[in-house]
Amino acid sequence: xxxxxxxxxxxxxxxxxxxxxxxxxxxxxxxxxxxxxxxxxxxxxxxxxxxxxxxxxxxxxxxxxxxxxxxxxxxxxxxxxxxxxxxxxxxxxxxxxxxxxxxxxxxxxxxxxxxxxxxxxxxxxxxxxxxxxxxxxxxxxxxxxxxxxxxxxxxxxxxxxxxxxxxxxxxxxxxxxxxxxxxxxxxxxxxxxxxx
Numbered sequence: 613x614x615x616x617x618x619x620x621x622x623x624x625x626x627x628x629x630x631x632x633x634x635x636x637x638x639x640x641x642x643x644x645x646x647x648x649x650x651x652x653x654x655x656x657x658x659x660x661x662x663x664x665x666x667x668x669x670x671x672x673x674x675x676x677x678x679x680x681x682x683x684x685x686x687x688x689x690x691x692x693x694x695x696x697x698x699x700x701x702x703x704x705x706x707x708x709x710x711x712x713x714x715x716x717x718x719x720x721x722x723x724x725x726x727x728x729x730x731x732x733x734x735x736x737x738x739x740x741x742x743x744x745x746x747x748x749x750x751x752x753x754x755x756x757x758x759x760x761x762x763x764x765x766x767x768x769x770x771x772x773x774x775x776x777x778x779x780x781x782x783x784x785x786x787x788x789x790x791x792x793x794x795x796x797x798x799x800x801x802x803x804x805x806x807x808x
Contacts, residue, residue, distance in 0.1 A: 640779060641772045643796035650691045652797070653677055654723025657689070659701065662714035667705075670720065683709050694719060727795050729754035731803035732761035746792040747781065750801055757783070760805045767802040768793070 651657060653675050661667040671679040677690025684704045689697050694717040705713040725741040727750055734755030747768065751757060763783040770777055786792045795801075 640768070640770065640793050641774070641777065643770055643772060643798065650693050651689045651697065651719060652723065652725065653690060655719055656721040656723075657694075657697070658718045658720050659697075660716045660718075661701075661705070661710075662716075664710070664713075725797040727797065728800045729803070730800065732758050732805050733803050734758050741795070741797045745795045747783070747795060747801065748786060748792050750795055750799075751783070751803070754801075757803055762804045762806040763787075765804055767804065768795075769800040769802070770796060771798055 651673055653673050655673045656670055657673065657679070658670050659668065659681070667682055671681065673679055673689055678686045678688050681687050681701060681704075684701065687697070687700060687704070689700075692700070697717045698715045701715045701717075702713045705715070726738045727741050727745065728738045729750055730736045733751060734757075736754060739750070739753050747766075751766075757763060764785075766781045766783045768779045768781055770779075781793065782790070
């Protein structure tokens with residue numbers, strides 16, 4: 613029994629190594645640019661060009677974050693909003709191709725946009741991410757925390773421009789009124805077990 617407790621303690625210490633302290637409300641850095649909102653690799657987008665059937669169609673974003681658009685060639689779309697992509701294509705088409713082009717971009721399907729909840733929750737797993745998702749909503753989607761959960765030391769791991777970072781968040785303080793942090797695609801939430 614003592615050796616099992618010692619192993620558990622080593623695992624807990626290893627998990628907490630490099631974590632940010634839990635005290636004040638956690639200011640989460642933005643996710644790595646490729647994980648932020650906007651269009652991502654694998655997404656399917658519909659591009660409509662007014663009065664131009666040959667340019668209108670569905671385009672899948674490649675792994676490098678680009679699409680191949682007729683007449684223009686490669687267009688970088690990853691991390692950009694639908695409006696930004698529309699403006700980019702309009703600008704390129706107005707350079708000798710079309711007079712006053714009108715372009716509309718709609719995201720039809722998203723890929724690689726999940727968040728994961730592990731540990732002491734009733735339904736651990738990966739779930740589809742929706743814009744504006746907050747930590748308490750994510751825990752609820754995973755069936756809520758079970759009776760063994762340590763609500764004061766929930767860990768949120770995020771890929772940032774500085775690499776992978778882990779933050780310790782006091783969920784009981786959020787329930788008590790502290791600001792509920794927003795999640796990002798790719799975030800991993802781990803609810804540790806209470807030490808008895």
